[in-house]
Amino acid sequence: MRARRPQVGVVLTAQHRAGRLAFAREHQDWQIRHWHPVLFTDESRFTLSTCDRRDRVWRRRGERSAACNILQHDRFGGGSVMVWGGISLGGRTALHVLARGSLTAIRYRDEILRPLVRSYAGAVGPGFLLMQDNARPHVAGVCQQFLQEEGIDAMDWPARSPDLNPIEHIWDIMSRSIHQRHVAPQTVQELADAFVQVWEEIPQETIRHLIRSMPRRCREVIQARGGHTHY
Structure with a gap:
């Protein structure tokens, strides 16, 4: 055994585990054709100054605090941006950058559901399914009413299940890509x-490739009895 950093996971109650397990059992046998009309969506916030512990430096003993070996980090981030996006087997939405302020139900409806999701649903046609998590703006009455009026069906997504959403890996890919740039964004x-x-x-x-992993994700949740998975 060796010391390792623990995997970070969301808090799961018995109710969360039961919901995750039920979803996984219901969708474990879905074929690619079943996932084809699903639009996986999510928001994520990124900061200008991010210390992700991935950087490494070569140094001699006793040089730990040398200026050249210090990765300077602003604990308050130095500014941040929130983005929303959706992915599917057949394409993706435009990436929406949310302006200042928090995401409210009204903003979610007017900035995301109405201009982006509705048009994408129209392009996909019958069978379109919206995957969104259970964030408060998503499940607010005004948003549920809008989806119902537009005839847009949303998946019954289990709470506390970021490991089931393939778009989470897209955020990580994007973060790594920007983090590895020679010239980092300054504003x-x-x-x-x-x-x-x-x-x-x-x-x-x-x-x-990420969306094709959905059957495996479901099987891992079942094996974990609704608990955390390596995803």
């Missing part, structure tokens, strides 16, 4: 522009 606008560019450059095959 919030530069950060937003960088994420839009990286989003558009992600190969569609990468997205398809």
Whole structure:
């Protein structure tokens, strides 16, 4: 046995585990054709100054505090940007950068559901399914009413299940890509522009590969009896 950093996971109650297990059992036998009309969506916030513990330095003993071996980090981030996106086997939405302020139900309806999800649903046609998590703005009455009026069906997504959503890996890919740039974004606008560019450059095959992993994700949840998985 060796010391390792623990895997970080969301808190799961017995109710959460039961919901996750029920979802996994219901969808474990879905074929690719079943997942084809599903749009996986999510929001994520990124900061200008992010210390992800992935950097490494070569140093001699006693040089730990040398200036050249210090990764300077602003604990308050120095500014941040929140983005929303959706992916499917057949394509992706535009990446929406949320302006200042928090995401409310009204903003979610007016900035995301109405201009982005509705048009994507129209392009997919019959059978379209919206995957969104149980964040408060998503399940608010005004948003549920809008979806119902537009005839857009949403999946019954289990709470506390980021490991089941393949778009979470897209956020990680994007973060790594920007983190590895020789010239890091210096302003919030530069950060937003960088994420839009990286989003558009992600190969569609990468997205398809992640979505094809849904049966495996479901099986892992079943094996874990609704608990955490390596995803």
